[in-house]
Amino acid sequence: MVTAAAQDQWRLLDVQGHDIRLTQIAHKKGTLPELAKIAELEKKLAEVDDVLVKARTVATDAQRELTKAEGDVAQVRQRAERNQARLDAGQGSAKDLQAIQHELESLAARQSVLEDAELEVMERQETAEAAVRGATAKRDEVLAEIAEAGAARDKQVAVLDEEAVAEARERETAAGGIPKELLALYERIRESSHGVGAAKLYQRRCEGCRMTLPPNDLARIRAAAENAVVRCEECGRILVRTADSGL
Structure with missing residues (x-):
């Protein structure tokens, strides 16, 4: 005994x-309000990142469509310009010139359709880019909140660590004679x-x-x-x- x-x-x-x-x-170090806030903000950041990834994907796809639409319009314009130049120069027979005139009319109609499509894609691309900017701004905002909460947490932890060191020192002194x-x-x-x-x-x-x-x-x-x-x-x-x- x-x-x-x-x-x-x-x-x-x-x-x-x-x-x-x-x-x-x-226990206080492990249950600081800032820890719960940071965890919540990190969850929020993950959600914002998901939105941002989707927005960037939509914007990339829209840009790709816009590039193609611009190419299609340019191609029709170039063909129309060549035909117009031939028509203006009077190159070919009357039948050929008549065919060129008909093709110019067809090209004009085609160009109008393609330009309408290009405008629609352009609007979608601008909307997608706006969504990317919005999600990026939201991400920056959440990151700033995380940094602020992290600084507050670190300040509290530093105070508690200092208190723990002092307490441990006193504990050692108290236990010294036992x-x-x-x-x-x-x-x-x-x-x-x-x-x-x-x-x-x-x-x-x-x-x-x-x-x-x-x-x-x-x-x-x-x-x-x-x-x-x-x-x-x-x-x-x-x-x-x-x-x-x-x-």
Whole structure:
């Protein structure tokens, strides 16, 4: 059975207080509001990126269509210009010139159709480019929000890290005078008991599990030597006896 002077057992409560605070600091670091905000913004960014990819695909396809439409119109215009030049020069027989005139009329009609198609594609391409610009602006906006939230998170983490360092230093000082055997027992219990290895026995109640001890347990503890390290039968934690234990 582990034994330790009463004052060494009291020191365990100081160590436990520092350990609880360190656990609280770690929990706070992991649950900062900025973390949830960043996670939400990153989800939003993924959605915006998806919209941007689709918008760019539509814009690329529209540009490809527009390039083809412009080429088709240019090709008809060039043929019409060549035919007009031949007609103006009076090259060929009357029959040939008449055929050229008919072809010019057909080319004019074809050009009108192609130009209408080109205009329609151009409008779609402009709409698609506007969508790309809008999605890009939205992405920049979300990235700025992520950067802002990240800076706020880093500031909070720095404060908590500084607090944790100071707390760990005080914890080391508090644990410095405790016998190794007692401290090792405390650490083993703490690891398996949700971070609490020692608790005060206050008004006949274990402050670790909040259970009021039954008479037979109180009798056992009352009969134990002052340097005996007693434990709660309910939760297994070290029970530190004080003037307020109610024994």
